[in-house]
Amino acid sequence: MKKKSISLFICCIVCVMSVCLSGCSISTNQPEKTKDCDYTVVEQTELPKELNEILEEKKSEPFRLSYADAGYLYLCIGYGKQVGGGYSITVDQLYETENTISFGTTLIGPKEQEKTSAETYPYIVVKMEQIEKEIVYLDEK
Numbered sequence: 001m002k003k004k005s006i007s008l009f010i011c012c013i014v015c016v017m018s019v020c021l022s023g024c025s026i027s028t029n030q031p032e033k034t035k036d037c038d039y040t041v042v043e044q045t046e047l048p049k050e051l052n053e054i055l056e057e058k059k060s061e062p063f064r065l066s067y068a069d070a071g072y073l074y075l076c077i078g079y080g081k082q083v084g085g086g087y088s089i090t091v092d093q094l095y096e097t098e099n100t101i102s103f104g105t106t107l108i109g110p111k112e113q114e115k116t117s118a119e120t121y122p123y124i125v126v127k128m129e130q131i132e133k134e135i136v137y138l139d140e141k
Contacts, residue, residue: 031098031099032097033097034095034096034097035096036094036096037101037128037131038128038129039075039091039094039126040126040127040128041125041127042074042125042126044125047074048069048074050067050069051067051069051074051076054067055123059080060080062079062080063077063078064076064078064137068130072130073101073128074125074126074127075094075103075126076123076124076125076126077105077137078122078124079122080121081120081121082122083117083118083120084117084118085110085118086110086111087107087109087110088107088108089107089108089122089124090106090108091105092104092105094126096131100135100136101131101135101136103126103135103136103137103138104137107122
């Protein structure tokens with residue numbers, strides 16, 4: 001009789017623990033998206049002079065930076081030196097949460113026929129209305 005009570009007690013403890021632990025794994029700590037951001041991809045010739053100089057200095061290494069000017073916010077992601085041409089970058093996500101702006105991109109490699117031996121420095125700059133929030137750069141997909 002005592003063995004059954006101990007076994008039942010242990011079984012109950014294990015069940016309660018498994019329910020508690022599985023409940024913890026379901027929750028996420030990611031902030032909830034409140035809205036998508038409107039943006040424009042900006043060509044190098046349309047950048048503010050100071051931002052263009054900063055990008056020229058940083059382009060050989062991967063970088064993430066933001067720059068505010070005249071009521072606009074510029075979000076920049078660079079992928080550093082790449083061998084060959086034909087790279088492109090897509091904007092996967094650009095949205096606001098309660099306290100942040102989240103920005104994510106993906107570098108897309110060249111097609112086989114576009115490969116060259118030249119060095120390139122792919123980066124993207126998006127321009128949006130200036131918002132005073134922390135910027136979170138999302139990992140590449």
